[in-house]
Every structure is written in structure tokens, then in C-alpha cells.
Amino acid sequence: MTILHLHRQSLGMFAGLTIAASAASMPLSGAFAQSAAQTLRVANPVAVVSLDPFGAKAADQPTLTVTQEVLEPLVMRRDGAIHPWLAERWENPDNLTWIFHLKSGIQFADGSPMTSADVKASLDRVIAEKGPLAGLWAAVEAIETPDAQTFKIKTTQPVGTILSNLTMLGIAPAAKIRDPNFFSAPYGTGPFKVASFTAGQLVRLVRNENYWGEKPKLSQIEYRYIPEVSGRITALENNEIDFTWGLPPDQIDQVKDSKSLTVESFPTYSNYYMWFNNSRKPFTDARVRQAMWHAVDLAQIQKDLFPGTASLAKGPIPQAVFGSSVQTPYAYDVAKAKKLLADAGYPNGFETAMMWSSQCCAAVREFAETLVSYWAAVGIKVTPQELERATWLDRLLKLDWDSTLTDGNTLTGDADFTLARLYLSSAKRMGYANPKLDEILLAARAELDQAKRSELYASAGRLIWDEAVGIFPLDMMVHAVYRSNVKGFKPTPNAMPRFENVSKD
Structure with a gap:
């Protein structure tokens, strides 16, 4: 059959x-359509309606796709393994205790230092909001900050998932994390910060000039929601966007032979x-x-x-x-x-x-x-x-x-x-x-x-x-499609593309 x-x-x-109305005929704003040399124009397949990853949207992929460029975790999963990031090392003095030692000299995009108090405030809020990721932290008994560079988690029972859970915890400034207005243009320790946000339509990130790691080559990333696949493909072909992903299988053949576009499936x-x-x-x-x-x-x-x-x-x-x-x-x-x-x-x-x-x-x-x-x-x-x-x-x-x-x-x-x-x-x-x-x-x-x-x-x-x-x-x-002048993109198995290492010719 x-x-x-x-x-x-x-x-x-x-x-x-x-059927959702086609976006192919939706006019792109002038600011979005006119690409600066190092502005990556991205059409995300699902609308970004919030930039607050600590509560109800803590597991929302559109939210996380954007905020991962802004709010960094203590550890990251790369090539299937957990690696230090904002934390330089950790230890288990016993089965119920995890101690993380933070890298020194890391600043938020506003120039203020990141400390263990910020890590504590970020985890406290995830737990308090009782959102979709709160259950990952159900065994937490206490969160302690012995000093500015040391963060400690004590649990009621052994928890072997602490490290993988922490890959989902971006760190935000403790002084801002409970201010709803902060998440209209949040910043963290990441390579980019939010310059503007219109829910469901457009997010514009700009380079964080205070970034502690290797500075991104891109000066800006602009995410725009184009709901119809045909609209995204047309925008790619017309050089109105540089990158999109999540194309359905029947659309791949339409673009894979284009000399101006690259298709990458992973x-x-x-x-x-x-x-x-x-x-x-x-x-x-x-x-x-x-x-x-x-x-x-x-x-x-x-x-x-x-x-x-x-x-x-x-x-x-x-x-x-x-x-x-x-x-x-x-x-x-x-x-x-x-x-x-x-x-x-x-x-x-x-x-x-x-x-x-x-x-x-x-x-x-x-x-x-x-x-x-x-x-x-x-x-x-x-x-x-x-x-x-x-x-x-x-x-x-x-x-x-x-x-x-x-x-x-x-x-x-x-x-x-x-x-x-x-x-x-x-x-x-x-x-x-x-x-x-x-x-x-x-x-x-x-x-x-x-x-x-x-x-x-x-x-x-x-x-x-x-x-x-x-x-x-x-x-x-996942099928990522991008213009041929986009360089340095590396696929991510969580299907949330990252762009800090991307540049444009």
C-alpha cells in the first residue's frame, strides 16, 4: 500500500x-531586507513569542534558539560529551553535593561581573516558576554560594543528571532576572545581546563587545518569522534572508540544485x-x-x-x-x-x-x-x-x-x-x-x-x-538551507542552530 x-x-x-496564510507576499521591513556585510538574516520556522527561558518557555525551542546566543550555561554538550563553559571545573565531595568553580573575569554584556549569585538566582527562578524544566531539579535541597566564584548544589538523593540539566540553564544577572521588562531585551555573558524584540515577528541581536571568549565575526543576527515554507524559500532566493531550517522533505528538492544556496541535512x-x-x-x-x-x-x-x-x-x-x-x-x-x-x-x-x-x-x-x-x-x-x-x-x-x-x-x-x-x-x-x-x-x-x-x-x-x-x-x-556566502555553520543535533562561529563573505 x-x-x-x-x-x-x-x-x-x-x-x-x-491553512495558514502564505507569507510569501509579506513585505520584509527595510531594516531586515537590507543586509549589512556581517548581519545574518535568519527566518525561523516557528515564531519567537518570548525571550524568557526561565518559566513557561524554558523548553520552548524558538525561545531557546535565540537566547542560547545570549545566556550561557556552566557546561555545554559538544560532540556528545559535557565540557566546561562558564564553570572551569567541578567535583563531587559526596553523592549529594556538586561544587562548581566559575571561570574568573567573565562579565555580562553591561560590564558587570558574573558571580555565583547570578548562577543561584538563575536556578532559583527555574525552580520557583514551576515551568517545564522545574522537574529536572526536584531533588535540589539547597543552593549555596560559598564565595563569588563557587557554586554548590546539595540534593536530597544522588542525581546523575546534574551536568546535562545544567546545559539548559543560561545564566542571567541576578539583579535583573525577576524584572519582566528585562526580557524584552535580555543580555547575559554570551557573544550577542538583544537589541530589539517584537514578539512573533522579529528579534535583532547585536555583538556583545564585552564577550569573554572569541568575538563573533557577525555584527548582528536578525530572526524573522515567515510561517509559510514557500515564503522562506522565496526570501532565500531573492536574497532577503541568509539562513533558514526546518524545511519539509518535499521542499528539499526544490532548493538543493540552486547554485546560490547550500542545503545541509543532519x-x-x-x-x-x-x-x-x-x-x-x-x-x-x-x-x-x-x-x-x-x-x-x-x-x-x-x-x-x-x-x-x-x-x-x-x-x-x-x-x-x-x-x-x-x-x-x-x-x-x-x-x-x-x-x-x-x-x-x-x-x-x-x-x-x-x-x-x-x-x-x-x-x-x-x-x-x-x-x-x-x-x-x-x-x-x-x-x-x-x-x-x-x-x-x-x-x-x-x-x-x-x-x-x-x-x-x-x-x-x-x-x-x-x-x-x-x-x-x-x-x-x-x-x-x-x-x-x-x-x-x-x-x-x-x-x-x-x-x-x-x-x-x-x-x-x-x-x-x-x-x-x-x-x-x-x-x-533537520535541513538547514543558507546562501552560499554564509561560512562556518556547524550543525547542532538539538536542532537549534548556533551562529557565533558563522561569517558572511
């Missing part, structure tokens, strides 16, 4: 869905997944969930919809992530799917619904149409629900859904960020609760030995996979 055949079957189902920490609401019948039965997985030919979907842009997933998190492991694939087997449904008490199938965000991911509607058609072949009638992102997110968090199709990003590159944050019973994210899984995930989080942590996450991944808590079809690649 091919995608083309499936698509014809399901064309009528989506006739009423609204594996990431991102994957497509479909969750079942495990607290709502019939998805309380693992056999139903497994049947829906066996009913879908994922290899054909990858070939038809995502050629060269995604690979078949081998586990619930991408293989590039620390703690990933290879699981036994679910074979496309219609007979087995029907038998599992019959064994679960649904020999004639059932009716359900699947929702997704219209702003979600590459080829999401085509992917959804295809899944719906496959399930129809085994008697499962799925009503598609394409929603605005705010509505989708509200329903997701309230567990007001049967199933949902989306993508995820293990931003820290560490399995804990996805597996423990989302699949612990206490997370209440997809109605799945398994004490055995909780035990494994909590043991992995508490383990300081990284090899043992990896083994525990492999066990957790196997359980999530075998129980079919969701369907994990594809590990995603």
Missing part, C-alpha cells in the same frame, strides 16, 4: 482544515511520536496499542514521505541521545493487528480521534492522513483533529484527547530529559503509569556512574517500546 494510494483515500477527510535529537491516552479506553489495553502499531507500514511511510530526511526509529528516543538503545521493530502485519484487536475485545475495530498541532512538524498532515488510512484498513475509524497550537497544547496538558501526533526534542542530549520528564507516573503526560518503569527511571536519574545510567535507560526504553505507550516511527533530520 503506497502513500499515493492512501492519500487519495483520505483527501475528503481534510477538506475543512484551514541527524538530531528529534523524533516523531504518537501518544495514546493510556488512561482512556480502548487504549488502556496494551494489545490495542500494539495492534495500531502493527497496522502501519512505517518503512513505506519513511520511503514515500521522508526520503533522506528521517530514519526508522529504533527506540522511543533517537539513537544520538545518551541512554538510547536498539529495540525490536514492530513488523507491518495486518493479520496480527486484527488478532490483537479481537483478543482485546474489538474484533470489528472501534472509533477514536487523533489530534495534532497545525504548527507542529514536517509533513504532519500528510503523515496523519496516511496513518488514518492504514488504521481504517483494520477497522479503526479515526477522526482527524488539526488544531491551533495553543488549543492543542491546552488539550494535551489536560489529557483531553484520545491520541496525538507530534514531535519531540531531547534538548539536553540525555535520555532523562525525555524518558523521566515525560514517562514517570507523576508526570501525567499520557495517562500511562507503571511502577516498574518509575523504579528504573528514578534509579537511572540517581546513578552517578554514567555507564550504569545508560544501561538503566536502555531498560526503560525497552519497556516503553514493548508496552506501546505510543508509536515511535521516525528519528528526524
Whole structure:
């Protein structure tokens, strides 16, 4: 069964869905369109609506893509390993204590010194705001600053994820971090600072002349939101922007032969997944969930919809992530799917619904149409629900859904960020609760030995996979497209491109 055949079957189902207005005809502002020699003009695929990465937007990729150039962490993950950054070294005098020694002489962009008080204030705010990353710090008992260059974390139990968690903590000035006005133009110790910000439209960064490291060659970075892919491609071809990413697979062929453009595709920490609401019948039965997985030919979907842009997933998190492991694939087997449904008490199938965000991911509607058609072949009638992102997110968090199709990003590159944050019973994210899984995930989080942590996450991944808590079809690649005069770009597996080492000819 091919995608083309499936698509014809399901064309009528989506006739009423609204499509975002094209941005191809949106005029670019004069300041944005006229590029200075070292101004990088970037079209981001999702709107930046906030520059505050400490609260509700702490895991929001558009926010983090910009603020990573401004607010730096104590440590960074580079080439799969954790490296010192604002901290020069650290130690564990015991299993409950982490002591970080900060590099000396580092200043914020306003010239004030960065001290341990700023680190403490930054972590305090993440915890106090109770946002999406607060759970990473649930075991913190005390945060201490013995002196201006020393930062100490004490925990109630051993936490093996402290370093990977810290890669997500940008440091802001303690004196400013609780001032909402600060985040209209925040600054930190990073290579750039914010010059102006119009939510949902434009962010302009300028070089931080007080930067402690190697000064960027770029004088400015301008991020503009162009919602339609066609609008971004047109802007690239017309030399109105220099860089964009997140193009869907069917658009890659359109630009890859251009002499003025470079296309770079690379594996990431991102994957497509479909969750079942495990607290709502019939998805309380693992056999139903497994049947829906066996009913879908994922290899054909990858070939038809995502050629060269995604690979078949081998586990619930991408293989590039620390703690990933290879699981036994679910074979496309219609007979087995029907038998599992019959064994679960649904020999004639059932009716359900699947929702997704219209702003979600590459080829999401085509992917959804295809899944719906496959399930129809085994008697499962799925009503598609394409929603605005705010509505989708509200329903997701309230567990007001049967199933949902989306993508995820293990931003820290560490399995804990996805597996423990989302699949612990206490997370209440997809109605799945398994004490055995909780035990494994909590043991992995508490383990300081990284090899043992990896083994525990492999066990957790196997359980999530075998129980079919969701369907994990594809590990995603990101496609960056930029003008040929852009030099020095290096892909980042967290799918949030960095530009401090970029220049323009």
C-alpha cells in the first residue's frame, strides 16, 4: 500500500482544515531586507513569542534558539560529551553535593561581573516558576554560594543528571532576572545581546563587545518569522534572508540544485511520536496499542514521505541521545493487528480521534492522513483533529484527547530529559503509569556512574517500546538551507542552530 494510494483515500477527510496564510507576499521591513556585510538574516520556522527561558518557555525551542546566543550555561554538550563553559571545573565531595568553580573575569554584556549569585538566582527562578524544566531539579535541597566564584548544589538523593540539566540553564544577572521588562531585551555573558524584540515577528541581536571568549565575526543576527515554507524559500532566493531550517522533505528538492544556496541535512535529537491516552479506553489495553502499531507500514511511510530526511526509529528516543538503545521493530502485519484487536475485545475495530498541532512538524498532515488510512484498513475509524497550537497544547496538558501526533526534542542530549520528564507516573503526560518503569527511571536519574545510567535507560526504553505507550516511527533530520556566502555553520543535533562561529563573505 503506497502513500499515493492512501492519500487519495483520505483527501475528503481534510477538506475543512484551514491553512495558514502564505507569507510569501509579506513585505520584509527595510531594516531586515537590507543586509549589512556581517548581519545574518535568519527566518525561523516557528515564531519567537518570548525571550524568557526561565518559566513557561524554558523548553520552548524558538525561545531557546535565540537566547542560547545570549545566556550561557556552566557546561555545554559538544560532540556528545559535557565540557566546561562558564564553570572551569567541578567535583563531587559526596553523592549529594556538586561544587562548581566559575571561570574568573567573565562579565555580562553591561560590564558587570558574573558571580555565583547570578548562577543561584538563575536556578532559583527555574525552580520557583514551576515551568517545564522545574522537574529536572526536584531533588535540589539547597543552593549555596560559598564565595563569588563557587557554586554548590546539595540534593536530597544522588542525581546523575546534574551536568546535562545544567546545559539548559543560561545564566542571567541576578539583579535583573525577576524584572519582566528585562526580557524584552535580555543580555547575559554570551557573544550577542538583544537589541530589539517584537514578539512573533522579529528579534535583532547585536555583538556583545564585552564577550569573554572569541568575538563573533557577525555584527548582528536578525530572526524573522515567515510561517509559510514557500515564503522562506522565496526570501532565500531573492536574497532577503541568509539562513533558514526546518524545511519539509518535499521542499528539499526544490532548493538543493540552486547554485546560490547550500542545503545541509543532519541527524538530531528529534523524533516523531504518537501518544495514546493510556488512561482512556480502548487504549488502556496494551494489545490495542500494539495492534495500531502493527497496522502501519512505517518503512513505506519513511520511503514515500521522508526520503533522506528521517530514519526508522529504533527506540522511543533517537539513537544520538545518551541512554538510547536498539529495540525490536514492530513488523507491518495486518493479520496480527486484527488478532490483537479481537483478543482485546474489538474484533470489528472501534472509533477514536487523533489530534495534532497545525504548527507542529514536517509533513504532519500528510503523515496523519496516511496513518488514518492504514488504521481504517483494520477497522479503526479515526477522526482527524488539526488544531491551533495553543488549543492543542491546552488539550494535551489536560489529557483531553484520545491520541496525538507530534514531535519531540531531547534538548539536553540525555535520555532523562525525555524518558523521566515525560514517562514517570507523576508526570501525567499520557495517562500511562507503571511502577516498574518509575523504579528504573528514578534509579537511572540517581546513578552517578554514567555507564550504569545508560544501561538503566536502555531498560526503560525497552519497556516503553514493548508496552506501546505510543508509536515511535521516525528519528528526524533537520535541513538547514543558507546562501552560499554564509561560512562556518556547524550543525547542532538539538536542532537549534548556533551562529557565533558563522561569517558572511
